[in-house]
Structure formats: structure tokens, C-alpha cells
Amino acid sequence: MQQAAKSLAVISTVFAGAIFGFFYAWVCSTMWGLDTLDPRTAIAAMNAMNGSVRNAVFAPAFFGTPVVLALAALALKLAGKGSASLWFGVAAAVSLVFGTLLTMAVNVPMNEALALVDIPDDRAAAQVIWEDYSPKWQFWNQARTIASGVALLLACIGLTKIGKPA
Template sequence: MLQFTQQHYFALKLFSALGCGLIAGVFFAFSTFVMNALARLHPKQGITAMQSINITAINPLFMGIFLGTAAACVFLAGSSLLDWYQPRAVYLLIGSLFYLVGTLGVTIMFNVPLNDALAIAAPDSANGESLWASYLTNWTMWNHIRTISALLASAAITIALHE
């Protein structure tokens, strides 16, 4: 049986802090320039490009970091509750919740349904054009929340690294 040592625990916290930061960076890029660039395209081109992005985003590397960080945060949240007397437990819990609720939860509840609706939109239709206009606003707003949440998660878990 694998014994979970302090070194393992530190490595898990480090992985989580880096994973949260990496995901925050990906989402930050979308919020600050990718969506703006797509909005400058003709709706048909923008829809087609975003449909392609949404397909290629589902790859082992991105999903491994995105979901692996979530799994690590579940473990850290649980361990923080079990070790609540530890000085940095509150930072682990707060950081984990920022990631799990504000990043993963928002993705599942808001960004994915918007992506699913866009996936079946006909890029050259009036309905597609109307959907694209609302998609740009709504998806980007929720992405801002994911970005801030992942960044706050990274900061809180980073603070918890110092023991």
C-alpha cells in the first residue's frame, strides 16, 4: 500500500497550484484576446473557428490538466477538513472550492451548454448569426468568472504551500 507522505502531499499541492494557474492562463487568453479576435470575424467564420476550438480543446493534455487539477482539489478539500487544525487548511479549502465551483462548476453549468448549442448551429444561417452574438457575450462573461476563480484558487493553494 502506498503511504502518503508529506512529500507526496506537498507535490499534490504544488500540482494543484500549478494546474490552477495554467488553467487560469488558458482562460485569461480567451478572455483577453481570443474571443475578441473571433468577434472581429464574420459570424460564419467566428462560429466555424469556435466550433473547431471546442472540438480540439477536448484532448488528453488539456483535459488531463483541467480534470486532474479538479481531482487534486477534491482530495485537498477533503484533507483540509480532516486536518482543519493545520494552519494552512483554510487556504487549501478556499482554493479548492474556487477551482471546483468557480472553474469546473461554471464550465459544466454554463460554458459547456453554450458550446453544445453552438456545435449544432448552422454557421451561415440567421439563427446561427443571432446565436453567435449572444454566445460571444455570455460565454466570455462566464469565462471571466472561470479565469478569476482559477487564479484565486492558484493563489490560495500557493499560500498553503508554505508550511
């Protein structure tokens, strides 16, 4: 049981790192790059990326991270590693609320609304659409990135507690 709990803790930390890295890449490259483009191209590119992210590679990290963190917390608790369990449990809660649920409540609806927009031929009209979308989307992406980083940090702290008595 103890080895399975340790393995699950490591796997869940990798999941937390994967989703943090995904959100972080949007912060420090993707959105900044889109902001330099003709807004008509930026809107089309964002819609294409939002459409392509719904896939079997992304889904486990996005939906699975809070689940595997919570499973790690439970397994660690059952293995008598209460301190480590607590850190993983808090990581799971942060990941769920400020990663998954925030994304579903804010970023996804914004993406869906952008996908319904007819991209205007006029650059200035497209600029208005993009300027209404990009800063707000980036703000909320930064929030979920920070939260995902916190969840990853909490899981890493939890890993350091595994070898210690409950």
C-alpha cells in the same frame, strides 16, 4: 508523508495555474480575435476549438485541478499542516464550483448549442447568432477565469503556510 504533501501541494498549484492560464487566454486574446472576424468564420472557428479541446492534454487540468487541490489539502492535514490544508481545501472548493461545475453548467451547453447551428450564408444572420453567443459566453468565461485565479491565489497562499506550524 510531509515531503509527499509538499510535492502534492506544488503539483496542485501548477494544475491551478494551468487552468487559470487556459481560461485567461480566452479572455484576453481568443474571443477578442474571434469577435473581429466575419461571424460565419467566428462560429466555425469556435466550433472547431470547442471540438479540439476535448483531449488528453486539457482533461487533466480541467477535471483534475479540484481533485489534486483536495488531495493536497488532505495530505497537508495528515502531515500536520492544518493552516496550509485549509487554504488548499478552499482552493479546491472554488475550483470545483466556479471552474469545473460552472463550465459544465453554462459554457459547455452554450458550446453544444452553437455546434448545432447551421452557419448561414448570410453575414447579417450569422452576426445575430454570434452576437447572441459571444457576449454571454465571455461573461461566464470571465467569471470562471476570476474564480480560477482566486483558486490559484489560495493555493499560493497555502504554499506559504507549509513551513509554518499548524
